[in-house]
Every structure is written in C-alpha cells, then in structure tokens.
Amino acid sequence: METKKRLGFVSNYLLLIILGSLFALPFLYTIYTSFVTMQDVNKLSGFSNLTFQNYKLFFTNDAYNVPQWLINTVIMTALVILGNLIINPMAAFALAKLDFRGKKIVFWIVLGSMMVPYHMILIPVYVNVAQLGWLNSFAGLTVPFLYQSLYIFMLRQFFVTVPGEFIEAARLDGLTKMGAFWRIVYPLAKSSLITMSILAFAGTWNSYLIPSTLVSDPERYVLVVGLNSVKDAFFENTPLIMAGVVLTTLPILIFFFIFQKQYIEGISSSGVKG
Amino acid sequence: MTTNSNKQSRLRSIADSDMAVGWLxxxxxxxxxAWWFFYPFIQSFIRSFQDANFAAxxxxxxxxLQNYITILHDPQFYRAVLHSLQIVVIAVPIQTVLGLLVAMLVNQKIKGKGIFRTIFFIPYITSQIAVTTVFMMLFKQGTFVTEFFTLFGFADTTWFADTRYALLFVSLLFIFQQIGFSMIVYLSALQEVPKDLYEAGQMDGASKWAQFRFITIPYVKPITFFVVSVATILGFQIYDQIAAISRYGALGSPAGATSTVVTYFYQNGIRYMNIGYGSAAVVLFFFIIMxxxxxxxxxxxxKG
Structure with missing residues (x-):
C-alpha cells in the first residue's frame, strides 16, 4: 500500500515535471536565443559566445524604436485605466445603491453589451475613428475604451454588498449621496478597483486587434504591434526577433510578478482576461 | 446672501437626490x-445592407440582401466557417482536459507547486503576438521541434507555412495560452471540494480513479461548463495568431488554410475596405456565436 502510494506520487511528480518543462521550454528558448549570434541558433554555443548585439538595434534604429513603442503603450494603457477607474465605479454605484427612474434599462444595457464580441462593432468603430481624424492617435486608441460594461457589472456586484448604513451614516455626518460615494464607498472598493485595473492593464497592454487596425504609423505603434513588425521584417534573424520578444514582454511579466496574487484572484473570481 | 445659500442648498439637494446622482x-x-457601442452596433446592421466602400x-x-446572398454563395465563407469550427473542436476539449489535469497536479501537497503554477500561467498573460512569434521560430523546418514531431509521423516542415499543419499550429497556440486560465479556474474549484468526501471515498476502498471519476468530476462540472464556454467563445474570436502567421500575405495564409469567419470579415471589411460586405459577414459571425x-x-x- 505504502509503496503503491509512493509510486503514484513519483509518477505524478514526473508528469508535472514533463508538462512543466514543455511549458517552460519556449520561454527559456526565447531568453537564451536572444543572446546568441545567428550562426548559433538552435545550438548550444556556450556562455562565452553570448552577446548583447541583438538588443542594440532596438535602441539605435528609429524604425524599430522600442523605447518609443514602450512610451506609446504606457500612455495608452494609463489613459484607458484612468477612464475605467472613474467611469465604471460611478455607473456601478448608481446601479447598485441609487434608486432612479430608468435604472433597469441602464442595467440591461450593461448586461447586453457585455456579451457582444468586439468584432461585431470593429468596422464601424474603424470608420468613425477615421472620420474623426483619430487614426494614428491616442484619442482613437483610448476614448472608445474608457469604460467596460463587464467591469461595471463586476464592480456593481461589489457595491451591492456595501451596507446601506455606511451611506446613511455619512449623510448624518453632513455628506450628500454623491459625497458619500467619493469619500466613503469609493475607498472601500479598493481591492475590487485594483482587480479591475489589473485585468484592464493586461487586456490593453496585450491587445493587437484594435491598435493594429487603428494605427499604421510605426512612430505610433504600441509594443505588440511593433513586435509583429519586427518579426515580419527580420524573419530569418531569429536571435534579433527573440530579443524583441524579450523586450516587449518583459514589462507585462514584471507587472505580473508584482501583482500575481491579485491578478490570479481576479481571474478566478471574474473569469475574464479583460 | 440668501440667494447664495439658497443656491447652495439646491445644489446640495441635487447631490443628495437618487434621481439626479443616478443619472449624473x-x-x-x-x-x-451610445457613441462607441450602440451607434457602431446599429451601423454594422445598416451597412450590411449597403454597397459601401470606405473610400467613397x-x-x-x-x-x-445582396451582400448576404453573395457571402452565402461564396465557397470561401464556408471554408472559413469550417476552419473556425475545426479550431474550436480541436482546441477546446484538449485545453479543458489538460487544464483540469494540470490543476490537479499543482493542487497536490508538493514542493515547488507555486513555481509550476507560474510556469503554466505565464503563457496566458503573455501577448498572443509574442507567443505566436516564438512558436513560429520553433516550428520552422529543421528545428529540433519539427524534428521531434517527425517521431509522431509529422513531416519536417515549417508548420505555419504548410497548408496541412497551419490550422493545427493555430489550435496549438490557443491551447498553449488557454490552459493557464482553465488551470486557475479549476484550481479554485478543486480547493472547494470538501476533504471528507475523499476521506469517505478512501474508507469505502475507492481507487484514485474512482475518486476522480465519482467525486472530482461531478464536483467541478459547473466549472467545466464555464471553462468550455469561455474557450469556445474565445476560440471563435481568434485573430492575433492568424494575423501574425500571415505576415505580409492575405489573412488566413498559407493559401487560406487558416481563414476563419473573423479573418473573412476583417479581410473584406477592413483590408479591402468593403464596409458593406464585411459588415454582412460580421452579422453572420454574430449569429453563429449566438x-x-x-x-x-x-x-x-x-445535463445540469
């Protein structure tokens, strides 16, 4: 019995190690290959032959200007998160705690638009952005995405659990309902707001469909779109492309390691990527 | 003075009224x-009945109904629908089973489970373009990866450029990235299974397999439905991976082997700027999803 149990444990561990290695392999391959020369691709070249050469291009070539793409991505992501941090909780609070005529309709609007894949509206959004002259601009990349119905729904779920007495107590202290929201309820929602921001961050940072549709000027690329152009332009130069992958993925990985716990909790509670 | 305080108290009562604050x-x-969802949503339907080009x-x-008639007579559209279904049929069951397996493996009391969880989860938080790029380098003809797959009867070829393997390659990418999500969702479900259920099972002499079959599986069933629906919807929406492997070619390269309903509408509506035709394809996509x-x-x- 004991040996059988042991055997089961060992085989489980072995399976885990095999699967884990398969998953880690592309990751390790990427890092390693980004430091070799083209002759040494897919060979074990020894540590003395490793080079930083592949990374240099991205800081010297204006057409593949990773620092610029990083700035663009940071601005886009920051604006989207900022909008979502203001607009979503306001609407969510109104839906959870205020009693106004038409509330039911607003709630159905939230539910209805939550389910629709973005593809459904992409063509008209593209046309409207173009007609406003917003192609290749931050306005086009951010204004349509300053809110998310899904996050409004998530935050509403939280606000419903906030006891009405909190608001009543705040009103007895002389605050209005509006004041009670900003001063009392909003700070209470901190952990929900962090979860939302993390999901919005990952979703925006990694998005390709929208930025690749609305931006064609390499100066205005975000990291993901830039990476794709690097891959296409230097297709035979695997080490260079791998250096591009490392540079463009590093920020989101660092972010992930910082917020790992909240991010995973957010995923398992909401079941969305953003 | 009085008007001022009147005004102030009026503002106050507005800021305290459910009706006013609710709408505000x-x-x-x-x-x-209305601007960025409802109007475009309606536009998609209206445009689908129009002959509309972005340039004019x-x-x-x-x-x-001309756009719809043309699409429904286009063999390429059916090919695209078939490919979308193929991706979902290949990828969804595999990622669900592997997601559960991996979740159970990292749910044991073992050393280093945190590291393994992170390893399985990293692909999910990485951009699709980055993962596709890495896999493209790995699945070029003559690499150790393609050579390894010859052991299973695959030809040593550049997978994403070979019409036989390109769709499988896309499915593989989706599986690789989606497992992390399924694992996390399953993991939180597994941790909720009452321990005494297993203890009771052990007392009754149930084998590990029987415990899995009659305790774990029924317990995580609602989660399985959730994992399957999420993966199905996302599988139908795949775009980034296909766009990345097509490089400078038409979407769905090589030779339409990876065309899907999504690339069909994108190629027509945005790349060819045929707004009306593309919109009709989008509406059909929407109905398929529904x-x-x-x-x-x-x-x-x-079943439930």
Missing part, C-alpha cells in the same frame, strides 16, 4: 456607450 453617475458611461462612403447605396451560445446553454440545462 451613469451619464459618462451612457454617452460613451457618401456613395453608399442600399442593395437589400447559436453556439444558445446550444451550449441548452446542453447545460439538460
């Missing part, structure tokens, strides 16, 4: 929603 707080959302939108004219969601719900209700 939902207004920013409603404006953006003023000359758009109503042509009734039908699938409906069927899944029905299946869920019957």
């Amino acid at each position: 707080f939902t207004l920013p959302f409603l404006v953006l929603w 939108l003023d000359e758009a004219k109503f042509i009734g 039908i699938i969601t409906f069927l899944q719900k029905k299946l869920l209700d019957e």
Whole structure:
C-alpha cells in the first residue's frame, strides 16, 4: 500500500515535471536565443559566445524604436485605466445603491453589451475613428475604451454588498449621496478597483486587434504591434526577433510578478482576461 | 446672501437626490456607450445592407440582401466557417482536459507547486503576438521541434507555412495560452471540494480513479461548463495568431488554410475596405456565436 502510494506520487511528480518543462521550454528558448549570434541558433554555443548585439538595434534604429513603442503603450494603457477607474465605479454605484427612474434599462444595457464580441462593432468603430481624424492617435486608441460594461457589472456586484448604513451614516455626518460615494464607498472598493485595473492593464497592454487596425504609423505603434513588425521584417534573424520578444514582454511579466496574487484572484473570481 | 445659500442648498439637494446622482453617475458611461457601442452596433446592421466602400462612403447605396446572398454563395465563407469550427473542436476539449489535469497536479501537497503554477500561467498573460512569434521560430523546418514531431509521423516542415499543419499550429497556440486560465479556474474549484468526501471515498476502498471519476468530476462540472464556454467563445474570436502567421500575405495564409469567419470579415471589411460586405459577414459571425451560445446553454440545462 505504502509503496503503491509512493509510486503514484513519483509518477505524478514526473508528469508535472514533463508538462512543466514543455511549458517552460519556449520561454527559456526565447531568453537564451536572444543572446546568441545567428550562426548559433538552435545550438548550444556556450556562455562565452553570448552577446548583447541583438538588443542594440532596438535602441539605435528609429524604425524599430522600442523605447518609443514602450512610451506609446504606457500612455495608452494609463489613459484607458484612468477612464475605467472613474467611469465604471460611478455607473456601478448608481446601479447598485441609487434608486432612479430608468435604472433597469441602464442595467440591461450593461448586461447586453457585455456579451457582444468586439468584432461585431470593429468596422464601424474603424470608420468613425477615421472620420474623426483619430487614426494614428491616442484619442482613437483610448476614448472608445474608457469604460467596460463587464467591469461595471463586476464592480456593481461589489457595491451591492456595501451596507446601506455606511451611506446613511455619512449623510448624518453632513455628506450628500454623491459625497458619500467619493469619500466613503469609493475607498472601500479598493481591492475590487485594483482587480479591475489589473485585468484592464493586461487586456490593453496585450491587445493587437484594435491598435493594429487603428494605427499604421510605426512612430505610433504600441509594443505588440511593433513586435509583429519586427518579426515580419527580420524573419530569418531569429536571435534579433527573440530579443524583441524579450523586450516587449518583459514589462507585462514584471507587472505580473508584482501583482500575481491579485491578478490570479481576479481571474478566478471574474473569469475574464479583460 | 440668501440667494447664495439658497443656491447652495439646491445644489446640495441635487447631490443628495437618487434621481439626479443616478443619472449624473451613469451619464459618462451612457454617452460613451451610445457613441462607441450602440451607434457602431446599429451601423454594422445598416451597412450590411449597403454597397459601401470606405473610400467613397457618401456613395453608399442600399442593395437589400445582396451582400448576404453573395457571402452565402461564396465557397470561401464556408471554408472559413469550417476552419473556425475545426479550431474550436480541436482546441477546446484538449485545453479543458489538460487544464483540469494540470490543476490537479499543482493542487497536490508538493514542493515547488507555486513555481509550476507560474510556469503554466505565464503563457496566458503573455501577448498572443509574442507567443505566436516564438512558436513560429520553433516550428520552422529543421528545428529540433519539427524534428521531434517527425517521431509522431509529422513531416519536417515549417508548420505555419504548410497548408496541412497551419490550422493545427493555430489550435496549438490557443491551447498553449488557454490552459493557464482553465488551470486557475479549476484550481479554485478543486480547493472547494470538501476533504471528507475523499476521506469517505478512501474508507469505502475507492481507487484514485474512482475518486476522480465519482467525486472530482461531478464536483467541478459547473466549472467545466464555464471553462468550455469561455474557450469556445474565445476560440471563435481568434485573430492575433492568424494575423501574425500571415505576415505580409492575405489573412488566413498559407493559401487560406487558416481563414476563419473573423479573418473573412476583417479581410473584406477592413483590408479591402468593403464596409458593406464585411459588415454582412460580421452579422453572420454574430449569429453563429449566438447559436453556439444558445446550444451550449441548452446542453447545460439538460445535463445540469
């Protein structure tokens, strides 16, 4: 019995190690290959032959200007998160705690638009952005995405659990309902707001469909779109492309390691990527 | 003085009224929603009945169902639908089973489980373009990866450029990235299974397999439906991976082997700027998703 149990444990561990290695392999391959020369691709070249050469291009070539793409991505992501941090909780609070005529309709609007894949509206959004002259601009990349119905729904779920007495107590202290929201309820929602921001961050940072549709000027690329152009332009130069992958993925990985716990909790509670 | 305080108390009562604050707080959302969701949503339907080109939108004219008729007579559209279904049929079951397996493996009391969880989860938080790029380098003809796969009867070829393997390659990418999500969702479900259920099972002499079959599987069943529906919807929406492997070619390269409903509408509506035709394809895409969601719900209700 004991040996059988042991055997089961060992085989489980072995399976885990095999699967884990398969998953880690592309990751390790990427890092390693980004430091070799083209002759040494897919060979074990020894540590003395490793080079930083592949990374240099991205800081010297204006057409593949990773620092610029990083700035663009940071601005886009920051604006989207900022909008979502203001607009979503306001609407969510109104839906959870205020009693106004038409509330039911607003709630159905939230539910209805939550389910629709973005593809459904992409063509008209593209046309409207173009007609406003917003192609290749931050306005086009951010204004349509300053809110998310899904996050409004998530935050509403939280606000419903906030006891009405909190608001009543705040009103007895002389605050209005509006004041009670900003001063009392909003700070209470901190952990929900962090979860939302993390999901919005990952979703925006990694998005390709929208930025690749609305931006064609390499100066205005975000990291993901830039990476794709690097891959296409230097297709035979695997080490260079791998250096591009490392540079463009590093920020989101660092972010992930910082917020790992909240991010995973957010995923398992909401079941969305953003 | 009195008017001032009157004004102040009026403002106060507005800021304290449910009606006023309710609308004020939902207004920013409603404006953006009407502007960037509802209007485009309606536009998609209207444009689908028009002959409209992006270069000459003023000359758009109503042509009734013509776009739909053309699409439904286009063999390429059916090929695209078939490919979308193939991706889902290949990838969804595999990622669900592996997601559960991996979740169970990292749910044991073992050393280093945190590291393994992170390893399985990293692909999910990485951008699709980055993962596709890495896999493209790995699945070029003559690499150790393609050579390894010859052991299973695959030809040593550049997978994403070979019409036989390109769709499988896309499915593989989707599986690789989606497992992390399924694992996390399953993991939180597994941790909820009451321990005494297993203890009771052990007392009754149930084998590990029997415990898995009769305790774990029924317990995580609702989660399985969730994992399957999420993966199905996302599988139908795959775009980034296919765009990345097509490089400078038409979407769905090589030779349409990876065309899907999504690339079909994108190629026509945005790349060819045929707004009307692309919109009709989008509307059809929307109905396909709705039908699938409906069927899944029905299946869920019957089984649950």
